[in-house]
Amino acid sequence: MSVTVRMAPSPTGFLHIGGVRTFLFNWLYARQHGGRNLLRIENTDTSREVAEATHQIQESLRWIGIEWDGDVTFQLDRMDDCRRVAEQLVAEGKAYEDEGAIRFRMPDEGVTAWDDVVRGHVEVPNETIEDLVLIRSDGRPTYNFASPMEDVWDGITHVIRGEDHISNTPKQIQIIRAIGADVPVYAHVPNIFGSDGKKLSKRHGATGVDEFQREGYLPETMLNFLALLGWAPDGETTLMRRDELIERFSLERVSPSPAQFDYAKLDWMNGVYLRELSPEEYAHRLVLWLGDEGYDWDAQLVTRAAPLVQEKIAKLSEFPGFAGFLFHDVEPDPADLDGGAPVIEAARGALATLEPFDAEHIEASLRGVVEGLGLKPRQGFQPIRVAITGSRVSPGLFESIELLGRETTLSRLAAAAAIA
């Protein structure tokens, strides 16, 4: 039997990171088994918000690299089919009319059970399940009717979804059995919590996929990090790219207990992937990201600056703050200049005529200046750094000076010397 799974977001807003993790598991499972991964929008109306959210969801999936097969389908389009099935169930005595709505007759004895791939055997007493509404009195099918029906029609073999659906499962199983279809395999994956153990929400930081993108996280980071939330191939491996994830993923190894989203570890991992990029690729991504965020900085200069920051920042969004001095004027805090006027002046004198004006020679020259004044390197270079970059923290000083160019360097040194 070939595998067919589905991602079923409701178009109520932007794609939440918890939902993406669930979709990721669907996709990994489908790819590993050479099966299909469908994208099914569980909408109940056709408003403009829905259209926008649907678009946004696809954009986010594309960005992160989770693919779907075939056309996107909409629950709303199958309303009529749902109604027909409900009427059939009424005719068979398995459902009944109730004040204009149609209710499903739940068995009131025994249990409904299934073997959940991540949780094992689960069973619920039927007496605790009420007769649920299939069709509202306005004619629209309810979620708990439409969703399992779509699973049947789409030939879904494995329903991989969030654990908040566990209590819906017995209801849906009963419906599927009532129409005489095969019940799919269920796998309920755990929730993702925020760093305080509570539900992931805005105050924890980014929660929408688009926000992670804007923060300067790489798609490969998100894929790797999310996969590890609730799943691990073994006790050792933490860094895995797309192909390895597909190869090693296993639904059976998904943990049943909820995980907390750890932004600190995410940052670490992003730094790893950022550093792994070739200098060319790194510069490319940086330029694209800056463009997306509305910076009109010179791409040539960004490209030349990229190698100076690649080892030093964990997110692309740190670039403007860290290397912005290359693109705009700076205002050093006199306190940070720390009375460094003498060394700043001396540096200005040395650099004024230095040839060639490159990092190697700049370093040699400045080391001479600092030594000449009897200063330790860290004492001597710091005022110069502040003068040049406007900050106590910066990329390598000598390379930065080379990129800035002689003219700007000299004027910044002069300005700083005046206020130090």
Next chain:
RNA sequence: GCCCCCAUCGACUAGCGGCCCAGGUCGCGGCCCUUUCAAGGCCGUAGCGCGGGUUCGAAUCCCGCUGGGGGCACCA
């Protein structure tokens, strides 16, 4: 109230009865390197929620408790 799910370092997890006085990764602390910040190297910190069983032996199996979470809609 009823039903269901969950429970190993601060976090993500490995562990599926002896290989575990519990391993890896992040974080955190220290040291080294060092022009700042990072990166890197080395060392370290810290955990099986509690109580009963079962067993020669339990983090691992069973029961209870406690604590989290979800559900009980003509929401999805």
